[in-house]
Every structure is written in structure tokens, then in C-alpha cells.
Amino acid sequence: MKKPKYQIIIDFIKEKISKGEWAIGSQIPSQRHLAKMFEVNRSTIIIALEELMADGLIEGIAGKGTVVTNNTWTLMGSGFSTNWNGNVTQGIHKPSVSTVQEINDAESDNRLIQLSKGELSPELFPLKEMQDIVQKVSEQLTPFGYEEPKGNLKLRQTISSYLKQRGVNVSPSSIFVVSGALQALHLISIGLLKEKSTVFLEEPSYLYSLSVFQSAGMDLSGVPMDNKGVKVDSIFQTKETGRNILYTIPTFHNPTGILMEEERREELMEYCIREQIPVIEDDVYRDLWLDNAPPEPLKAKDRHGNVLYIGSLSKTLSPGLRIGWLAGPESVIERLADLKMQLDYGSSTLSQLAAEKWLSSGMYEHHIEHVRNQLMIRRQRALDALEKYLDAFAVWDIPKGGFFIWVKIKPAFKVKKLFEKALSKGILINPGSIYKENEGQFVRLSYGFASLDEIEKGIYQLSEIIKDNNK
Ligand SMILES: Cc1ncc(COP(=O)(O)O)c(C=O)c1O
Structure with a gap:
């Protein structure tokens, strides 16, 4: 018989915990993330988490989300487990800010339209x-x-x-x-x-x-x-x-x-x-x-x-x-x-x-010539789409090279919200704030990675998000 979904999730988390991959003290992924990962509703995730809580393996801790509190070994009373959570916040090198970590994770999700990536498209890979x-x-x-x-x-x-x-x-x-x-x-x-x-x-x-x-x-x-x-x-x-x-x-x-x-x-x-x-x-x-x-x-x-x-x-x-x-x-x-x-x-x-x-x-040299020609086409597509859809809401300059357009969104719409809404609709952009841009009103759009149609679709969707907000 096929296992119910919530049981698959419980088994997955239990295995992570018992192998020590999710050590005591570590935060488990958010409900939203797990729901996406297993392609289920949040309610299924909640059932699974409640059972794991009842088993004493995890606990909701205010300000920290859901955290591993025991593993199968500690529950059986067989001894010591390092609480790595203390260590992972103590190393000399600082962690990336949370938005950068979120972008880094999302960049490997190829279901998203990647307007964030500072990388050439697979189409341009020789x-x-x-x-x-x-x-x-x-x-x-x-x-x-x-x-x-x-x-x-x-x-x-x-x-x-x-x-x-x-x-x-x-x-x-x-x-x-x-x-x-x-x-x-x-x-x-x-x-x-x-x-x-x-x-x-x-x-x-x-x-x-x-x-x-x-x-x-x-x-x-x-x-x-x-x-x-x-x-x-x-x-x-x-x-x-x-x-x-x-x-x-x-x-x-x-x-x-x-x-x-x-x-x-x-x-x-x-x-x-x-x-x-x-x-x-x-x-x-x-x-x-x-x-x-x-x-x-x-x-x-x-x-x-x-x-x-x-x-x-x-x-x-x-x-x-x-x-x-x-x-x-x-x-x-x-x-x-x-x-x-x-x-x-x-x-x-x-x-x-x-x-x-x-x-x-x-x-x-031969390859780079081809890349330049293709980037010119991509830049044009992005600029045309910006002109067509975002003209009323944003300003930008035309880059003479590279693959980024630095777009200033008019103040009526907050970029943090645009980033979050866009992500929920499958479009990844880089909010200017990660580059310490004072007013927080910029986004960095890349025309290097997404396909031509995705570039246009992504920019169109951004404009729809802004328009919806203004209604
Ligand atoms: C200005 C700049 N320097 C350095 C790097 C890192 O490049 P590499 O992959 O060679 O480490 C990047 C990548 O985003 C960059 O934009």
C-alpha cells in the first residue's frame, strides 16, 4: 500500500535527524519550504510536524522556528549529542545576510524565471x-x-x-x-x-x-x-x-x-x-x-x-x-x-x-564574440519589455556591457514587497538592498540567464504585481 504523504514527510525528517544531518539545535525548513519540497498543502506538513513534536523530536521555539530538540539516540538515553547550533553561529566568518541566502537557494530552482543570476544562460554555454x-x-x-x-x-x-x-x-x-x-x-x-x-x-x-x-x-x-x-x-x-x-x-x-x-x-x-x-x-x-x-x-x-x-x-x-x-x-x-x-x-x-x-x-575569443552578439539581443529584449510594461513605474539606464540593468522603482511600491511577491509568482530578482543601496528602491535585473521569452514574461509579471498593488 502507498504510504500517506504525511508519513513520507515524517520518515524523511526522522531520517535526517537520526543520521545527524539535522543535528540537535538546528532549525528545520519552514512549513512553506517543506510544502513546496513535497508538493503538498501546508496542512499536511502541520500533521507531520505535530506527530514529530509528540515524539519529542522537534519543538517550536519563539523567534527560532521549529528546532530539532532530540534525536533517536538521546531519546533512547544513550548519551551525548553535540549541539551544533551554538557552533554554527560562532565561527569567525560571518554568514551571508538572509536575503542573499534565500537568493542563493532559489537560484538552483530551475522552475523559477531567473532574472537575478549573474551568470550566462545554459543556451550560451559552449x-x-x-x-x-x-x-x-x-x-x-x-x-x-x-x-x-x-x-x-x-x-x-x-x-x-x-x-x-x-x-x-x-x-x-x-x-x-x-x-x-x-x-x-x-x-x-x-x-x-x-x-x-x-x-x-x-x-x-x-x-x-x-x-x-x-x-x-x-x-x-x-x-x-x-x-x-x-x-x-x-x-x-x-x-x-x-x-x-x-x-x-x-x-x-x-x-x-x-x-x-x-x-x-x-x-x-x-x-x-x-x-x-x-x-x-x-x-x-x-x-x-x-x-x-x-x-x-x-x-x-x-x-x-x-x-x-x-x-x-x-x-x-x-x-x-x-x-x-x-x-x-x-x-x-x-x-x-x-x-x-x-x-x-x-x-x-x-x-x-x-x-x-x-x-x-x-x-x-571566438566564443566571446558569439556571447556578445547574443547578449545584445537579450539586452534589447529586456529594454523593450521594460519600456512596454514598466515605463510608468520605473526608470533605468542602458548598460553598455555586462548583463545587469539597475532599475529604480518609483517610491509608491516597496521593493522588498516586489521581491517577495515576484518570488511567490516564480520570478527571482535581486533587491537593491543587498548591495547597500540607500533608498531601497532599486532592483537588479539580469538579461544574461533567462530565455528571451522568460525575460519578457518576467518583466511583464513584475509590472502586473505593481499594477495590482495600485488598484
Ligand atoms: C564583480 C564580481 N566580482 C567577482 C565575482 C565572483 O566571480 P567568480 O565566480 O570568479 O568567483 C562576481 C560574481 O558575481 C562579481 O560580480
């Missing part, structure tokens, strides 16, 4: 080429072990040529391979900066959606932007030198899409040299230009070793490769490479070999 490259890597494979601390030499040589074509002249010994740009940021935060340093950054910024620098004891200090980039005259340095660094995304900024213009780049570099402020240049979106090639990186103007330059294959090719790079003075690179050895002994050799083949074979 599967055949990737298969060919992996095949070639496999045919040419020799025994491989740990790589050298800075990463595979051949890949670093290739990255050096790639950067030269973009105006940055750095030798392979000044390049360090990382498992994505985010790892470079993490290593900088733990390896280069004194505690209580101030990190200047554009406000809003991608960096606000992470707790990398704050967890390492740094303060973030937001600097306003205009449509030419960060406003240099707003960077007020705290008195002590050696305690400040600037983090900037000058090219197709995340989340606003702003491209820092040439004159502003010169002004910024001049200011940072004069004031001795080192710069982290996050340039992961550079190759996604749509109208014209962007000005050269800040790093191209760097004669003093003042800029730490970060790039990645995540936005242009595949975030799953986990390959990025950092270019900077050798002393910095060596320090961070040593730290990386202590953390993970280097990025995967297979990924490094695949990345090397992509970049050295010309296939990367």
Missing part, C-alpha cells in the same frame, strides 16, 4: 567546444599532482598574453591563478590588510552582498557614483596610511552596469597614487562589452604596482571551471599564493588545463 577541449586535455594528460603555488605555469603564460591584449603588461611571475575572483578577494582580505582597515568601495557594490572583508575585521566605506563611475572627490581617507584600500569594479559595474569613463580612470589613478591608496580592480565583466570596447583597465596605467587586478572566466565562459586570476607585485602574489597553499593547495589541474586551452586556442 558545450560542444567544452567537450572538445576536455577531450584534448584528456588526450594530452600526463601524471599530475599538486601545482606550483602560483598555479600552472603554462596557464599563467597564457593569461599574461591575454592581459597584454587588454593593455596590461604583467609577466607570468606576477600572475596568480585562483579558484574564481571571489577567492582572490578572500585571500586579499586575510593576507594583506591590517584589522580595522577601511575598504572604500562604490555604493552600491557587489562587495556589500558578501561578508568577506567584514569577517576579516575591516570596515566598508561606501563612495557615491555617478554615471561616469566612482566619484573620486568623495573618497575621504582616514588619516593613517597603510589602512585603506579601494575596491572598484570600473568596467560594467555590478550591480549598476556603469562603465567608468577614461577621464575618471585617470583622475582616480592620480588620486590613489597621491594619497597612497592601493586599489583592487575587479574586472570580471570586461569582455562582455556590447557597444564599444571599454577603456583599458586601471592596471594598464599602473607604474607603481599600486593595483591588484582581478579577472575570471566565470562571467564569460563558465563559473563551474572556478578559474580566475590576480595580477600584482610579486611580493603580494607570493604572499597570497602561500596562503592559497595553506587553504587548498591550488586550483584543480584539470580546470587549469582546460582554461589554458580555451585561452590559447583562440576558441575563447
Whole structure:
């Protein structure tokens, strides 16, 4: 006989608890989440939870939701169980804010229209080429072990040529391979900066959606932007030198899409040299230009070793490769490479070999041209839909590259509510608040991931949600 649904849910939760996967003290998923997971009504979930409560396995605790209070072992009186709940709130690194955690979870739900994802669509994934490259890597494979601390030499040589074509002249010994740009940021935060340093950054910024620098004891200090980039005259340095660094995304900024213009780049570099402020240049979106090639990186103007330059294959090719790079003075690179050895002994050799083949074979440049053409079509579809459906309720600028449109919703409708309502209707957007945007009235829409029809449908649905509210 088929088990009733509530019994399936009870058995599932009991198994999680008895295996220790949901340890004592941990919060179990919300009723809403469980109902979605098992595709049942909330009432079925409530029946299951009541039974588990009667068994003494879980308990509703005010302010904490439903929490595991016993496991089968403690109920049988056979001893000690660690309460991990205390530990998980005590680690050095801060958790992501709850909205970011919610978005991260929702991003793997492929039933949703993903207008949030900072990632290329599966439609733009060069599967055949990737298969060919992996095949070639496999045919040419020799025994491989740990790589050298800075990463595979051949890949670093290739990255050096790639950067030269973009105006940055750095030798392979000044390049360090990382498992994505985010790892470079993490290593900088733990390896280069004194505690209580101030990190200047554009406000809003991608960096606000992470707790990398704050967890390492740094303060973030937001600097306003205009449509030419960060406003240099707003960077007020705290008195002590050696305690400040600037983090900037000058090219197709995340989340606003702003491209820092040439004159502003010169002004910024001049200011940072004069004031001795080192710069982290996050340039992961550079190759996604749509109208014209962007000005050269800040790093191209760097004669003093003042800029730490970060790039990645995540936005242009595949975030799953986990390959990025950092270019900077050798002393910095060596320090961070040593730290990386202590953390993970280097990025995967297979990924490094695949990345090397992509970049050295010309296939990367070919692929990126295709991506740019497709992104132009996607951007147009998104802009047309915005014009058609959201014109009365929002304003936005046209991004010159990358895949984000930073949309300001008129104040009558609260973005937090829009985020929640949209999610309940199957559309995921990023509320501007996760990027520390002051008035809370922005959303970041991505045209990189969803299909063309989904982009249009998603934007239409957003307008319907706003309209319904105004009725
Ligand atoms: C500005 C910026 N830097 C870094 C990253 C992280 O990239 P990676 O996948 O290379 O770690 C992202 C991804 O969203 C980003 O937007």
C-alpha cells in the first residue's frame, strides 16, 4: 500500500535527524519550504510536524522556528549529542545576510524565471567546444599532482598574453591563478590588510552582498557614483596610511552596469597614487562589452604596482571551471599564493588545463564574440519589455556591457514587497538592498540567464504585481 504523504514527510525528517544531518539545535525548513519540497498543502506538513513534536523530536521555539530538540539516540538515553547550533553561529566568518541566502537557494530552482543570476544562460554555454577541449586535455594528460603555488605555469603564460591584449603588461611571475575572483578577494582580505582597515568601495557594490572583508575585521566605506563611475572627490581617507584600500569594479559595474569613463580612470589613478591608496580592480565583466570596447583597465596605467587586478572566466565562459586570476607585485602574489597553499593547495589541474586551452586556442575569443552578439539581443529584449510594461513605474539606464540593468522603482511600491511577491509568482530578482543601496528602491535585473521569452514574461509579471498593488 502507498504510504500517506504525511508519513513520507515524517520518515524523511526522522531520517535526517537520526543520521545527524539535522543535528540537535538546528532549525528545520519552514512549513512553506517543506510544502513546496513535497508538493503538498501546508496542512499536511502541520500533521507531520505535530506527530514529530509528540515524539519529542522537534519543538517550536519563539523567534527560532521549529528546532530539532532530540534525536533517536538521546531519546533512547544513550548519551551525548553535540549541539551544533551554538557552533554554527560562532565561527569567525560571518554568514551571508538572509536575503542573499534565500537568493542563493532559489537560484538552483530551475522552475523559477531567473532574472537575478549573474551568470550566462545554459543556451550560451559552449558545450560542444567544452567537450572538445576536455577531450584534448584528456588526450594530452600526463601524471599530475599538486601545482606550483602560483598555479600552472603554462596557464599563467597564457593569461599574461591575454592581459597584454587588454593593455596590461604583467609577466607570468606576477600572475596568480585562483579558484574564481571571489577567492582572490578572500585571500586579499586575510593576507594583506591590517584589522580595522577601511575598504572604500562604490555604493552600491557587489562587495556589500558578501561578508568577506567584514569577517576579516575591516570596515566598508561606501563612495557615491555617478554615471561616469566612482566619484573620486568623495573618497575621504582616514588619516593613517597603510589602512585603506579601494575596491572598484570600473568596467560594467555590478550591480549598476556603469562603465567608468577614461577621464575618471585617470583622475582616480592620480588620486590613489597621491594619497597612497592601493586599489583592487575587479574586472570580471570586461569582455562582455556590447557597444564599444571599454577603456583599458586601471592596471594598464599602473607604474607603481599600486593595483591588484582581478579577472575570471566565470562571467564569460563558465563559473563551474572556478578559474580566475590576480595580477600584482610579486611580493603580494607570493604572499597570497602561500596562503592559497595553506587553504587548498591550488586550483584543480584539470580546470587549469582546460582554461589554458580555451585561452590559447583562440576558441575563447571566438566564443566571446558569439556571447556578445547574443547578449545584445537579450539586452534589447529586456529594454523593450521594460519600456512596454514598466515605463510608468520605473526608470533605468542602458548598460553598455555586462548583463545587469539597475532599475529604480518609483517610491509608491516597496521593493522588498516586489521581491517577495515576484518570488511567490516564480520570478527571482535581486533587491537593491543587498548591495547597500540607500533608498531601497532599486532592483537588479539580469538579461544574461533567462530565455528571451522568460525575460519578457518576467518583466511583464513584475509590472502586473505593481499594477495590482495600485488598484
Ligand atoms: C564583480 C564580481 N566580482 C567577482 C565575482 C565572483 O566571480 P567568480 O565566480 O570568479 O568567483 C562576481 C560574481 O558575481 C562579481 O560580480
